[in-house]
Amino acid sequence: MKPVEIKTAPPEVRVIFDDIMASRKVNDVNNFWKYLANEPRMLKHTWESLKSIMGAGALDPMVKELIYVAVSVTNNCDYCMASHTAAARAKGATEAQINELYAVVALANMTNRLANAYKVPVDEQFKPRD
């Protein structure tokens, strides 16, 4: 699949590209959006979802980028690690925070498997209550 470039994008793609550039105050869109534009419906839904969830909300936007990186490291997605680590840094994440993030992600992947292996039953105090 080839990327869809801004200049030659069909109208339903162009309107999303324009919204991405306006929202982010930039003059170009990342490769992710150019490739995803091969499926204009998914381009629209993915952009609208991210625009809605990743901005101002209950969690700090920088924290949400760190969470994005945590999932991407667990799944080993190179593109997503690169783009969301850059976004976290742009929103203020320090090198010490990124290093600590990696440590937490690694430990969680470790203890997830220990809990699987030992089939640890959930403690009473962690269970939902009515």
Place this chain on the structure above:
Amino acid sequence: MKPVEIKTAPPEVRVIFDDIMASRKVNDVNNFWKYLANEPRMLKHTWESLKSIMGAGALDPMVKELIYVAVSVTNNCDYCMASHTAAARAKGATEAQINELYAVVALANMTNRLANAYKVPVDEQFKPRD
């Protein structure tokens, strides 16, 4: 495998159990530690790693619990979701924050696969520089 109970724990396990209870100011240890105590070396290393990384540091302790939940949801580890969601709440996470966390985790798992599928090349601005 059966859990190792506090009263009958061998000395190398008991010293870790005591440190967990003292550090957390509680009178019992969670099931996770009781099962992991079947491998006392791993009990020691896991506890020391978590004690070192999950407390005060570069990131807020509540944020680190949210990151732990993000990995556990991605890997579908029931025990770890239950215990670290409880820990996040105990450290102040609101329901709105946990709901937003779940949304971010879900979107990251989605866009990870879109980036895989389209084999999106990393943008120049995301690449490390010398």
Place this chain on the structure above:
Amino acid sequence: MKPVEIKTAPPEVRVIFDDIMASRKVNDVNNFWKYLANEPRMLKHTWESLKSIMGAGALDPMVKELIYVAVSVTNNCDYCMASHTAAARAKGATEAQINELYAVVALANMTNRLANAYKVPVDEQFKPRD
């Protein structure tokens, strides 16, 4: 590990290579088979399984290639994405179908994690009945 080439393949490998070439009406075998030939027993079992399941059957062969791509995207296997996307195209899959496939795979990876996170109980109507 190095690939096993057709000309120098031992007899138990050569017989499988010959069957692959005869079944597919081609003069060469893909790299996958040449590397797997380092373990001739697994070469035989893998080829026999794929030959049996991926051809004519209950599902359309092109649909089975799309399912193969769906799993490979979820697991991020570059080789398998490349080879089975090519196979799907050879069996008639259009660009619109492949783009829609990617969208479905991405959405499934997203809602899988939402179902995990909320621990959604299975609805009565989805449960097996006697």
Place this chain on the structure above:
Amino acid sequence: MKPVEIKTAPPEVRVIFDDIMASRKVNDVNNFWKYLANEPRMLKHTWESLKSIMGAGALDPMVKELIYVAVSVTNNCDYCMASHTAAARAKGATEAQINELYAVVALANMTNRLANAYKVPVDEQFKPRD
């Protein structure tokens, strides 16, 4: 987290529930939507994405349900396996097709790891061309 029931749903949730029921010509919504309603923004985006992608399009709707099952089996998501297998059956999937689907998913998970292990290079004929 508790499910949001139809009768007590806030307006931004109710409008989505109503659209789900109208689109599917049913009188209730599945547990998935009731739990996801704890995050109304994500409820809206997820429903709109699924409504757009899973209906009429380039691929047969039944095939898209099978692809959904393939991802859910790979990720071991019980809820999603149950709901999308039911949806596939409702759209005409036979038992023979579902059994064959499982076989394809299993084989893909197997050969994904063989390709990883042997680090099989992508054949020239599978590479994208300009």
Place this chain on the structure above:
Amino acid sequence: MKPVEIKTAPPEVRVIFDDIMASRKVNDVNNFWKYLANEPRMLKHTWESLKSIMGAGALDPMVKELIYVAVSVTNNCDYCMASHTAAARAKGATEAQINELYAVVALANMTNRLANAYKVPVDEQFKPRD
């Protein structure tokens, strides 16, 4: 899907069930085979593959059961953890060995993510040579 019972199995299933019982010197087959019998071709291929690979070979059969458990813990497959841990014990694995196995699996899942996160380049001495 319901299991296929020995007494009512169709001939192509019965011949495999008989071979499993004869090879293992038992009077019944495990649930895994009874369910997989819904897809007789896959039953045959899976049994023949396991019979060929899991018995006498280059690696000790008990070691192969431990490797099976390692993968099943990583993927969180309850059935496979239960059946292959039982098989490992039957072939002589001690509790100390199983506990140590779990530790290795957990550490590997941890360092896999550290290597991902830091994008560690492969050392020259680990690269294949001509």
Place this chain on the structure above:
Amino acid sequence: MKPVEIKTAPPEVRVIFDDIMASRKVNDVNNFWKYLANEPRMLKHTWESLKSIMGAGALDPMVKELIYVAVSVTNNCDYCMASHTAAARAKGATEAQINELYAVVALANMTNRLANAYKVPVDEQFKPRD
């Protein structure tokens, strides 16, 4: 992130690097440790855990390297596959053993998904007993 070189390492990193070199009787440390040194606490914990678990113990050290490879292949971690396959060979693993390992890993990934798909109930004889 850049690697931390031995000559310019801060004292808390240098002490770990020295212990790695002394324990392994080598004059350099692998890239993994140089990158992980960006988070000195995690460097220390990871090294101490691996030193404790991967050496002499209940399982043969070569077997533990094979288990490490099994997890790394399942998770598709290139660095870990390269380094632990090299370690397995250094500890005596033959090509036949590595090929058989790959076969077992692939089969386990396959049957894990078959067990998921059919939701196979655990046989009574595999359940833990009091």
